[in-house]
Amino acid sequence: MAKAHIFTFDSIPPVDRGEGVTAKPLVSKAVGSTKLTNGITTFPPGGALRPHSHNCDESVTLIVGEGVVEIDGQQTTVKPFDTTFVPAGVVHRFLNKSTQPMSILWNYTSVDVTRTFTDTGETVRQLSPTDKGGTRA
Numbered sequence: 546m547a548k549a550h551i552f553t554f555d556s557i558p559p560v561d562r563g564e565g566v567t568a569k570p571l572v573s574k575a576v577g578s579t580k581l582t583n584g585i586t587t588f589p590p591g592g593a594l595r596p597h598s599h600n601c602d603e604s605v606t607l608i609v610g611e612g613v614v615e616i617d618g619q620q621t622t623v624k625p626f627d628t629t630f631v632p633a634g635v636v637h638r639f640l641n642k643s644t645q646p647m648s649i650l651w652n653y654t655s656v657d658v659t660r661t662f663t664d665t666g667e668t669v670r671q672l673s674p675t676d677k678g679g680t681r682a
Contacts, residue, residue, distance in 0.1 A: 547577030554585075560672050563679030565589035570672055574656035582653040582671070588612070588641035593682040596638045596663040599671070601655035603631045605639070610647030613640040613682075636663050640682040 552571050559567035570584040585608070586594075596615065605614070606628040613620050614629055616637045623629070631637045641647040658671035660678065669675045 547579065550576050559587075561677075561679075562586065562594070563677040564592055564681055566592045566594065566679030568672055578656050580654065580656065582656055582658050583651060584672075585648055585650050586639075587646055587648045588639065589646060590641060590644045591682050592647075593640035593680050594638040594678045595680050596636050597660045597678060598634050598636050598663070599631075599653065599661075600657075600659045601633050601653050603629075603637075603654075604652045605629045605631070606650045608648050608650050610641065610645050611643050612647045612649070613642055614638075615640065638678075642682050 554569065557569045557571070559569055562568055566586065566588050568584055568586040572578050572581050572583045607623045607625055609625065611622065611624050614623050614637065616629070616631060617635060639649055659668050660671050660676055661668040662678065
């Protein structure tokens with residue numbers, strides 16, 4: 546049985562996603578989760594992720610700033626607490642077109658999450674050293 550955990554956000558080292566985009570993993574297989582992965586990604590002004598899809602469902606809540614979510618090529622402005630649901634295999638990304646930092650809370654329905662970049666077709670393990678999806682908006 547998994548042990549309960551409390552995560553102190555400031556003590557978690559950020560994972561560099563490229564172009565100033567960073568992620569902090571929270572719940573994952575590493576702490577005993579068998580069904581859930583989540584964390585927070587922060588985007589600098591003008592930061593974005595490359596279009597991609599996952600092997601599992603994803604829900605994202607914008608928690609700081611304002612941003613844009615692009616799902617299947619359609620862009621929608623989102624503000625704090627707006628939440629998305631993106632089924633496995635659907636191409637999407639987040640962009641920060643503002644002049645302030647933006648942060649999202651992401652939740653996946655798997656502990657073995659992969660990301661497939663649309664531009665190259667490359668599939669990588671989420672937050673692995675090869676998961677460099679950061680770009681400019």
